[in-house]
Amino acid sequence: MVIESLKTYQLNALLEVPKIQTNLLWDLTFVFSALGILYFFFIFYYKRRIRLKSELIARRKKDVAPMISTFLFHETEDSKEEKRNYVELKIAIRELLKDARNKEVIAEVLLDLQKDVSGDARKRVYRLYKELELHLEAIKKLDSWRWEIVSKGILELTQMKVTSSYGFIKKFINDKRGIIRKQAQISAVTLTHEGINFFLDTTRYKISEWQQLKLLEVLQNLEGFIPPSFKVWLTSNNRDVVLFSLRLIKHYHQIDAGIAMIPLVKHKNDQVKAEAIFCLKEFRVKEAKETLKDIFSNCKTDIKIMILDFLAVLGEKKDLFFLENIEKRETNFIVKNKIHSVLNVIQPGTIVPTSEIDKDLDKTQERKTQIKPIPTNTLVMEEDNPLPPKENIDSFGKEQHNSLDNILDADNEDEEIFNLCFKEELEDILNELEEESEFTAILPLDFLPVVTENNEFLVEDKAPTIEEKELDVDLGNSLNDEFQEVEFQLQLEDLLDGLKKEDIDDVDIKNIDVVEASFLPLVTNDEIEQTPVQIDSDKISINEIEVFHEPVDYEEDYFEMYRELLKVEWMPVEESSLPSLDKSIDWNGITQSLAPVETQPTITNNTETMTANVKTKPLNSLPEKEKTMNCFSIFAEMFRDSDKESKLILLDEILAVGEEKELEFLNIVKTDKEKSVRIKAEKIYTQLAKSLENKANEKQDVLSHKKRSGVEVISGNPIVKEGQNDAKNVGKLSLDEQEKALENYLDIEFDLSLETQEQKDGKQHKLKEPTEKEPVKKEVEISEKAGFLNSIKKITLKFFNTSA
Amino acid sequence: MIKRYLLLAEDDELLGALLSYRLEKAGFVVELARNGREVKEYLEQNKPDVIVSDIMMPYFSGIELIDYVRHHLGLHTPMIIISSAGNEDNVLSAFELGADDFIPKPISPAELIARIERVLCNV
Numbered sequence: 040m041v042i043e044s045l046k047t048y049q050l051n052a053l054l055e056v057p058k059i060q061t062n063l064l065w066d067l068t069f070v071f072s073a074l075g076i077l078y079f080f081f082i083f084y085y086k087r088r089i090r091l092k093s094e095l096i097a098r099r100k101k102d103v104a105p106m107i108s109t110f111l112f113h114e115t116e117d118s119k120e121e122k123r124n125y126v127e128l129k130i131a132i133r134e135l136l137k138d139a140r141n142k143e144v145i146a147e148v149l150l151d152l153q154k155d156v157s158g159d160a161r162k163r164v165y166r167l168y169k170e171l172e173l174h175l176e177a178i179k180k181l182d183s184w185r186w187e188i189v190s191k192g193i194l195e196l197t198q199m200k201v202t203s204s205y206g207f208i209k210k211f212i213n214d215k216r217g218i219i220r221k222q223a224q225i226s227a228v229t230l231t232h233e234g235i236n237f238f239l240d241t242t243r244y245k246i247s248e249w250q251q252l253k254l255l256e257v258l259q260n261l262e263g264f265i266p267p268s269f270k271v272w273l274t275s276n277n278r279d280v281v282l283f284s285l286r287l288i289k290h291y292h293q294i295d296a297g298i299a300m301i302p303l304v305k306h307k308n309d310q311v312k313a314e315a316i317f318c319l320k321e322f323r324v325k326e327a328k329e330t331l332k333d334i335f336s337n338c339k340t341d342i343k344i345m346i347l348d349f350l351a352v353l354g355e356k357k358d359l360f361f362l363e364n365i366e367k368r369e370t371n372f373i374v375k376n377k378i379h380s381v382l383n384v385i386q387p388g389t390i391v392p393t394s395e396i397d398k399d400l401d402k403t404q405e406r407k408t409q410i411k412p413i414p415t416n417t418l419v420m421e422e423d424n425p426l427p428p429k430e431n432i433d434s435f436g437k438e439q440h441n442s443l444d445n446i447l448d449a450d451n452e453d454e455e456i457f458n459l460c461f462k463e464e465l466e467d468i469l470n471e472l473e474e475e476s477e478f479t480a481i482l483p484l485d486f487l488p489v490v491t492e493n494n495e496f497l498v499e500d501k502a503p504t505i506e507e508k509e510l511d512v513d514l515g516n517s518l519n520d521e522f523q524e525v526e527f528q529l530q531l532e533d534l535l536d537g538l539k540k541e542d543i544d545d546v547d548i549k550n551i552d553v554v555e556a557s558f559l560p561l562v563t564n565d566e567i568e569q570t571p572v573q574i575d576s577d578k579i580s581i582n583e584i585e586v587f588h589e590p591v592d593y594e595e596d597y598f599e600m601y602r603e604l605l606k607v608e609w610m611p612v613e614e615s616s617l618p619s620l621d622k623s624i625d626w627n628g629i630t631q632s633l634a635p636v637e638t639q640p641t642i643t644n645n646t647e648t649m650t651a652n653v654k655t656k657p658l659n660s661l662p663e664k665e666k667t668m669n670c671f672s673i674f675a676e677m678f679r680d681s682d683k684e685s686k687l688i689l690l691d692e693i694l695a696v697g698e699e700k701e702l703e704f705l706n707i708v709k710t711d712k713e714k715s716v717r718i719k720a721e722k723i724y725t726q727l728a729k730s731l732e733n734k735a736n737e738k739q740d741v742l743s744h745k746k747r748s749g750v751e752v753i754s755g756n757p758i759v760k761e762g763q764n765d766a767k768n769v770g771k772l773s774l775d776e777q778e779k780a781l782e783n784y785l786d787i788e789f790d791l792s793l794e795t796q797e798q799k800d801g802k803q804h805k806l807k808e809p810t811e812k813e814p815v816k817k818e819v820e821i822s823e824k825a826g827f828l829n830s831i832k833k834i835t836l837k838f839f840n841t842s843a
Numbered sequence: 844m845i846k847r848y849l850l851l852a853e854d855d856e857l858l859g860a861l862l863s864y865r866l867e868k869a870g871f872v873v874e875l876a877r878n879g880r881e882v883k884e885y886l887e888q889n890k891p892d893v894i895v896s897d898i899m900m901p902y903f904s905g906i907e908l909i910d911y912v913r914h915h916l917g918l919h920t921p922m923i924i925i926s927s928a929g930n931e932d933n934v935l936s937a938f939e940l941g942a943d944d945f946i947p948k949p950i951s952p953a954e955l956i957a958r959i960e961r962v963l964c965n966v
Contacts, residue, residue, distance in 0.1 A: 100856070100857060101856060101860075104856065104857045104860040104861065105860055105864060107861070108860055108861045108863075108864035108865070109864065111861065112864060112865055112868060112952075148857060151857055152857060152858070152861065154949060155855065155857070155858045155861075155948060155949050155950060156858075156861065156949050156950055156951065156952065157949040157950065157951045158951035158952075158953060158954065159951070159953060160861075160865075160950075160951060160952050160953075161949070
């Protein structure tokens with residue numbers, strides 16, 4: 040390797056510098072020096088020549104200028120001396136014009152002059168130019184093969200307004216050389232009014248934007264120019280001619296071309312399309328509207344915007360449908376915004392701002408509107424009784440509600456509500472119950488708040504005697520609560536069913552409203568038989584859930600009882616529960632049983648009125664306000680702030696835990712904006728209706744089975760012991776017996792046991808008093824289950840709503 | 844007939860000659876100056892009845908000429924300014940400095956004479 044590399048170096052070393060002859064070098068030096076000198080010589084020569092020429096021209100211009108001035112301003116009225124000078128100058132100029140250079144000089148002078156002067160002086164220049172036949176020289180230039188000379192000739196002829204040269208110039212309109220072509224186009228248009236027609240008819244080449252502007256400027260400066268109807272060229276094969284014609288139509292406001300422009304909105308070229316739409320908008324061509332609507336979807340954004348601009352100007356209300364349709368389909372943000380603005384232009388207020396709007400304000404308004412349906416009984420109570428301080432309502436009701444809304448999530452809301460609100464309270468209550476074993480007849484449901492307080496107020500308002508109170512409690516409450524107790528029983532059964540299935544079962548809040556009074560002191564046989572306890576009237580409070588029995592005057596008591604009955608505001612009850620209710624209470628029997636006892640006519644009348652009211656007043660004919668209560672559903676509130684997916688999930692939940700009131704709510708949901716929600720609501724409605732029907736059938740089967748086996752009936756109705764509470768038999772008894780019968784009748788017992796349905800089926804149903812600790816314990820166990828929690832939640836929410 | 848002396852300051856020889864010829868024909872004794880120096884020299888020795896000056900001139904612009912005449916020489920000779928179109932700033936400056944009238948290019952010689960006559964009448 041090393042040897043090879045050395046060889047290489049050796050070879051390089053053998054290279055020698057070529058020998059150049061010195062003489063040759065010197066020769067080359069002389070040659071290039073001579074060329075340099077020659078180059079500079081020519082430069083100086085031509086520079087001097089040009090300078091001399093310009094000096095000569097300037098000198099000649101100086102000489103010619105006064106001559107031209109004399110020629111320009113010569114008048115026939117001049118003096119003889121001036122006329123003689125004019126003739127001499129004329130002869131001199133003729134001599135000068137024999138020389139081509141002089142012609143050039145004079146032409147240049149005249150061209151310069153026509154730039155600096157105006158008015159009559161300029162016209163004289165034009166005239167002189169033609170008189171001196173300088174235009175012939177310019178026309179000769181048009182035959183030159185050199186483009187710059189041809190261009191110069193065209194320019195000269197155009198500037199000096201040589202109209203006779205139009206025929207020579209127009210043939211350059213379609214010249215291959217761009218500069219000559221453009222100059223010829225401007226020249227043709229400038230020289231004659233027909234030039235523009237010829238140009239638009241014959242031009243085959245593209246017309247640049249700049250050229251169009253120049254031509255437009257020329258046309259503007261043409262004196263006495265009457266523009267032709269440019270719509271003729273809208274059908275040209277040259278796209279630029281069409282475009283230029285559109286611009287000319289727009290410039291000269293040729294409204295008659297409006298209809299001819301309509302087909303151009305379908306032109307392939309967007310520039311032509313845009314220009315046509317703009318013209319149509321400017322000329323208010325309504326006929327183009329439908330065509331524009333047709334092409335809208337296939338257009339680009341710019342064209343769409345232009346079409347929308349057109350519709351903003353010429354749109355009518357009948358176009359709103361089209362705009363709304365395209366608004367739904369359009370994905371481009373700009374176009375969509377434009378559609379909104381057009382909609383609002385055509386019909387102000389169609390689109391209102393939605394983004395960055397404070398939704399809390401809307402929610403507040405919604406809440407305000409939702410507060411309207413307040414239960415009738417509550418309203419009556421509120422009217423009769425003083426409300427608790429507002430501050431308490433606000434602080435407890437609203438804030439608590441809001442906090443719940445904030446905290447709750449869909450999965451654990453039952454537990455959370457319970458933990459937040461009731462766990463401690465329930466524990467306290469249960470502890471108290473354990474300690475106070477003497478209050479065994481009281482259900483552990485007295486934490487339900489509203490009705491007890493109201494009743495208390497009622498008692499206080501009337502300021503009754505102790506006797507009245509007792510009767511009030513005994514008769515008034517029991518009669519008043521007949522219906523409510525039935526509902527309570529129903530609810531209890533539902534609760535038990537729910538627990539049995541270990542499912543979250545909604546308790547009918549409406550029914551609970553009815554029940555609210557039903558867990559007040561329950562009058563049992565034992566209690567009635569007990570010796571009445573004398574109590575200080577001041578200490579009487581229904582909140583304390585105690586029952587006091589005292590002997591009373593029947594007349595007054597019955598009067599009070601009737602009065603209370605007449606005041607009854609029947610709670611809205613679901614239709615499904617109506618038949619059983621009607622069957623369970625024999626209103627005729629009550630009237631008849633009371634009739635022999637009552638001697639005073641007013642009381643008798645009242646009794647009749649009451650029974651008639653109760654009988655004839657169908658519960659489904661409740662006022663609208665009450666009806667709205669019927670469709671109250673906890674899902675309604677959730678639905679309000681939910682999106683589409685949440686709604687669908689909630690619908691599933693309705694199917695799982697829904698009751699009959701949810702059916703009504705589902706009816707409302709069927710009209711939801713979202714199609715999928717509507718469809719699902721219908722499905723859920725059908726399924727829920729079926730499941731509820733099945734449940735009802737099961738209940739009826741159980742009841743019929745029990746009836747057949749001679750067991751006391753518990754069907755959600757007051758339990759009337761056979762032979763004891765038979766109201767029909769009351770009238771046939773003696774006064775004492777009647778009294779007893781009435782007491783027995785009013786002594787409606789409830790099955791408060793928490794046995795399951797299976798247990799019920801297996802055992803004979805006896806009225807079980809909640810004095811035993813077993814049910815209480817059971818309740819504690821059960822209360823931790825979801826169904827019970829859910830019930831509590833409902834009650835709480837109902838309470839909040841009522842308070843609010 | 845009273846001779847009215849007119850100083851025409853115009854650097855364009857052709858236009859100057861044309862206007863000069865036309866003004867002379869209208870009865871003015873015209874002195875044509877090609878640049879600012881010539882104007883200065885003439886004004887140091889003569890007092891024309893009216894001065895017609897182009898704004899754009901070598902050595903001495905029309906604006907400077909007005910300032911020179913009004914503030915340096917203290918003359919109240921009527922002055923008419925010739926300017927090309929689109930030179931509004933200069934025209935306004937000229938009026939602020941004391942120009943009596945303005946005529947745009949291209950000039951109509953007849954119009955120029957009419958303006959001169961009017962300016963002279965006001966004096």
